[in-house]
Amino acid sequence: MDPFLVLLHSVSAGLSSSELTELKFLCQSRVSKRKLERVQSGLDLFSVLLEQNEMSPENTVLLRELLVSLRRQDLLRRLDDFEAGAAGGAAPEERDLRAAFDIICDNVGKDWRKLARHLRVSDAKIEAIEEKYPRNLAEQVRESLRVWKNSRRDDAAVSHLVRALRACRLNLVADLIEEGQRARALQNESGDPVSLSESWDSDSPASGASR
Structure with a gap:
């Protein structure tokens, strides 16, 4: 099963009706009015965006922007997990x-x-x-x-x-x-996992640090 489609299905299932309305509004410049009128779920919207090559497993910028606009940190973490998995195969x-x-x-x-x-x-x-x-x-x-x-x-x-x-x-x-x-x-x-926990203190402030 395609991991990206699984991600989109998961995101769609987590959207409320008001959030879907907001996403449709944000996509007005990318999707025709006629197509948006037929969108009844997140999956409908994502299907249109996939067809129009607005998003793909290699191009998740638009999906991230939409989730950021909703302030859905839980869904953004799912996207982060997907991208981390994709990076593992890169x-x-x-x-x-x-x-x-x-x-x-x-x-x-x-x-x-x-x-x-x-x-x-x-x-x-x-x-x-x-x-x-x-x-x-x-x-x-x-x-x-x-x-x-x-x-x-x-x-x-x-x-x-x-x-x-x-x-x-x-x-x-x-x-x-x-x-x-x-x-x-x-x-x-x-071939063995290497822990970096002993290499640095993860709680140390890094911004602006110099040696």
Whole structure:
């Protein structure tokens, strides 16, 4: 069974009628009025978006935006779980990049604008991200990283992120990313899971830290 379809079924089952109405409103620019009138459930809406290639297992941006607009953290966690599972089947470079994104989102905080500028994300795009997610700092950070990745295409690499972090004096965050890369490399060589719990104190504040 397709994991992405299972995710969409789960999300649909968790929507209230008012939330479905809100999603239909938000999709007016993407789905014709005639099609929206026939939508009676989340699955109906997702089916239309799939048909129009607005979302896919490889492109979950729109789904995330819709769930963020509903402020449904429980459904967002399901999406996170799906993306983490997809990352497990990705190439090692892609897994490292996704892991780096997670660490940055958890630790950079309000310094994300400085990091985004070092990654050559324009001020106009930074402002657009702030308008898009006005009350969700984690999504602001993640969206800025998506914008950077899309701009670099196949050239996006963890090393670029580490250099930018160190240029912003976010050295502890850069260290966490490099520790994670080393641990995954050891795991790949040994085939055994490697715990990073002894490598750093997860409760230590990372934002703005330098050594």
